[in-house]
Amino acid sequence: MSIRTLSTDVVVAGAGLAGITAALEAARSGVDVVVLSLAPVGFGSNSALSNGVFAGPTSTYTIEAYIADTLKAGGFLNDEGYLRRVASKALTAVEWLRSLGVNIVEESDHYRVSPDRKTQPPGSYLMSVLRKRLTAYPRIRVFERTLVKKVLLDGETSGSVCGVVAFNRSGDVLNISASSVILATGGGAALYKRSDNHKAIVGYGYALAAALGLVLYDMELVQFYPIALAEPGLPALMLAPPHPPGTMLRNSKGVDLIEKYGLEQLNKAVRFQRDRLSLIIVEETSKNGGVYIDYTGVPSSFWEIPPLCRLARIRHDFRRTPARILPVAHFFMGGVKVDEQGMTAIPGLFACGELVWGLHGANRRGGNALTECVLSGMWAGRGAARWAVSSGTSKISSEKMCRASICRNGGIPATEDKLTRIKREIRNIAWDYAGICRSEDLLLRGKNKLLELFDYISRVEVNDSENFFLLEDLKASVITLSAVIEGSLIRRENIGSFRRADIENPPLSRSEFHSRLVYEPSNESLFSRSGR
Numbered sequence: 001m002s003i004r005t006l007s008t009d010v011v012v013a014g015a016g017l018a019g020i021t022a023a024l025e026a027a028r029s030g031v032d033v034v035v036l037s038l039a040p041v042g043f044g045s046n047s048a049l050s051n052g053v054f055a056g057p058t059s060t061y062t063i064e065a066y067i068a069d070t071l072k073a074g075g076f077l078n079d080e081g082y083l084r085r086v087a088s089k090a091l092t093a094v095e096w097l098r099s100l101g102v103n104i105v106e107e108s109d110h111y112r113v114s115p116d117r118k119t120q121p122p123g124s125y126l127m128s129v130l131r132k133r134l135t136a137y138p139r140i141r142v143f144e145r146t147l148v149k150k151v152l153l154d155g156e157t158s159g160s161v162c163g164v165v166a167f168n169r170s171g172d173v174l175n176i177s178a179s180s181v182i183l184a185t186g187g188g189a190a191l192y193k194r195s196d197n198h199k200a201i202v203g204y205g206y207a208l209a210a211a212l213g214l215v216l217y218d219m220e221l222v223q224f225y226p227i228a229l230a231e232p233g234l235p236a237l238m239l240a241p242p243h244p245p246g247t248m249l250r251n252s253k254g255v256d257l258i259e260k261y262g263l264e265q266l267n268k269a270v271r272f273q274r275d276r277l278s279l280i281i282v283e284e285t286s287k288n289g290g291v292y293i294d295y296t297g298v299p300s301s302f303w304e305i306p307p308l309c310r311l312a313r314i315r316h317d318f319r320r321t322p323a324r325i326l327p328v329a330h331f332f333m334g335g336v337k338v339d340e341q342g343m344t345a346i347p348g349l350f351a352c353g354e355l356v357w358g359l360h361g362a363n364r365r366g367g368n369a370l371t372e373c374v375l376s377g378m379w380a381g382r383g384a385a386r387w388a389v390s391s392g393t394s395k396i397s398s399e400k401m402c403r404a405s406i407c408r409n410g411g412i413p414a415t416e417d418k419l420t421r422i423k424r425e426i427r428n429i430a431w432d433y434a435g436i437c438r439s440e441d442l443l444l445r446g447k448n449k450l451l452e453l454f455d456y457i458s459r460v461e462v463n464d465s466e467n468f469f470l471l472e473d474l475k476a477s478v479i480t481l482s483a484v485i486e487g488s489l490i491r492r493e494n495i496g497s498f499r500r501a502d503i504e505n506p507p508l509s510r511s512e513f514h515s516r517l518v519y520e521p522s523n524e525s526l527f528s529r530s531g532r
């Protein structure tokens, strides 16, 4: 184990689409950048798993129509000013990707990444192009398999950013001085038992931001993606749209659910009504024993092209046998508030990508996350570079440097087995107590279970680097899930993304209420409500 000290202008935590964009834009602005990523750059991210759909106005879809659709899907909880900025610049995001060599085509009301080989997953193609650009850029240094544990401020409890503490998988400590830090750590949906996210996406950014005293907004608004495999022995893989003509969604009695529930069309419901469709699938499953996607009536030509040609690698005979499905936790609409430069309320701390709150309201319209990653990444990268230039060199003071071994902290020894069991428990609590259908009783029970786990993991000692990483995963998961639960207790209405079964009021189509939480751990709660 070694302890290293480095200095740079801008640190970027995370290397998915938002982090890579931010790093490239900061470096292009003429500053030195260090990128720290838990996984290999571009991969180990949701960006690499994505379907490569970018929502935005097109030649046949006006800015006003795009804004109206996004607001309607989001129950008007969206930050409309932010949405309008994104709407006016969506084409810039597409052009930016094209300028880096990404093949991206226009399709009616969105853009779609188009890999050279049709069987190549679009997200993986996108990230491999961007990875090459990032790693070849002269002023960017990359540290992979490295976890950002703490963002440091120059004051005791407040002040400007002065750097980060990070650890790599060999247990080396990195103390990195920087005037600007950009959090691009993605969302947190992998903390749920059923999730289509990369397994590392458990909410590190929310936990890092919360530890600095930042307000977390609307954390209860977790989007569930309605159609993901639920066949025994197969992964909970999302079945990507567009579902071709002839695709049916049926319950176990063979009833067509799109017709039964008066939905306009399957693909439209997947894009704009993910919450409603998820709830229908969960309720049908509990009443009638299961819901199935049935591709048996799809004309044979559709099996040669995406998305169905990509199903060939899955051990299920989709052409002949309907597949059982259930929703999965997919996306966090809540998060951290930033200004027009991408800066949070802490001077020098920036955020971008899924971590950022505001665009999506109560239910994200499909395709808006990737557009937001590029635009918020550009704004944060340029803003962080400007901030670094104007504020001059930062240095971590010697008393703030981390010199501690990851192995010894004098706590209760914990084995990998025990930590893995706790991880399973957290994922179950998320799914069972903070899932698609919630109630005060369920939420309070989930909250108490989490408080017990938090108490335990705060006192645990680990003895090697692998367990250290596992423990950090548990801490981020518990803090993030606590925010989801606390926010759900506050939101006493049904506006979207999840249903409060104990609230009698009919579902709303519009709301103005935002939950705001600050991290103040006590015996009763990890978060308290913020008036700001």
Ligand SMILES: Cc1cc2nc3c(=O)[nH]c(=O)nc-3n(C[C@H](O)[C@H](O)[C@H](O)COP(=O)(O)OP(=O)(O)OC[C@H]3O[C@@H](n4cnc5c(N)ncnc54)[C@H](O)[C@@H]3O)c2cc1C
Pocket (backbone or CB within 6 Å): 013, 014, 015, 016, 017, 018, 019, 036, 037, 038, 039, 042, 043, 044, 045, 046, 047, 048, 049, 050, 051, 052, 053, 054, 055, 146, 147, 148, 149, 184, 185, 186, 187, 196, 197, 198, 200, 201, 204, 205, 238, 330, 331, 352, 353, 354, 355, 366, 367, 368, 369, 370, 371, 373
């Ligand atoms: C299956 C699937 C399909 C999707 N398809 C679409 C789509 O077609 N269109 C759309 O708009 N949206 C889609 N989404 C949503 C979209 O992909 C994500 O919201 C988006 O990619 C998030 O990008 P990001 O850069 O913010 O985070 P991510 O891409 O998740 O990257 C996060 C990065 O942070 C790193 N990291 C995390 N914590 C730390 C830490 N503490 N220290 C260091 N590094 C850290 C990770 O290793 C990773 O590099 C999809 C999501 C999924 C799961």
